[in-house]
Amino acid sequence: MIIYGVAVLAACLLAGMIVGDALGALLGVESNVGGVGFAMLLLIVLSDRMRGAGLFPQHSAEGVLFWSAMYIPIVVAMAATQNVVAAVGGGPVALLAGVGATALCWAMVPVLSRIGGVEEALPPIADHAEV
Template sequence: MIIYGVAVLAACLLAGMIVGDALGVLLGVDSNVGGVGFAMLMLIVLTDRLRRAGHFPQHSAEGVLFWSAMYIPIVVAMASTQNVVAAVGGGPVAFLAGAGATVLCWALVPAVARIGGAEAPLPPVSEEEEV
């Protein structure tokens, strides 16, 4: 059921947007702060847990895979709505915040890579499980 995968994606997107809006209110910014990022993290965690529990069949995963192919164009479209000119015109703080976050993420990649450890990959889905 491909539609179930799309439903999981939509639920994660709505939850991420709510979290991003709430974070924006907490920070005093009249904007969504990281809603799409939170949605993608929720989607990764939720689908992984559902898959490990055996509640996320291959057909549902295909619904998520379809939209994952659309992820980059969607993010580009959302980023184009941000007021970049005003942020850059406001001073170097916006640039420093972006550069600082990028450098911090690069620095944390080795630490995050060590968290999961080495596990065997998931077995391929057999034709019997697809039905």
């Protein structure tokens, strides 16, 4: 059922928030550090393992797919709640971390695109007029 997929998503989110809060406490930061990221990684690993074991049928996966379509607006809303002005005003570290992470991602695109070798191109999509 679809509700089982949503339940798996909710459990992963709660686990990710707990890990993010614990990591924030360990680092001495009064904030959640990477909770949503940990939740998404846990969801990917857990859903893959459950699918491999036959415990995650297609209907359950549809519950996760629904919320994955909502993921970007949710992350944007969460980012909007962060105090960006205070972070940048506190020092150049926040700005340097953002620019550094972006530059690293750009630099890794060619490296990652070479992994796996060359594959055969996908067949062209048939025109709607021919169908």
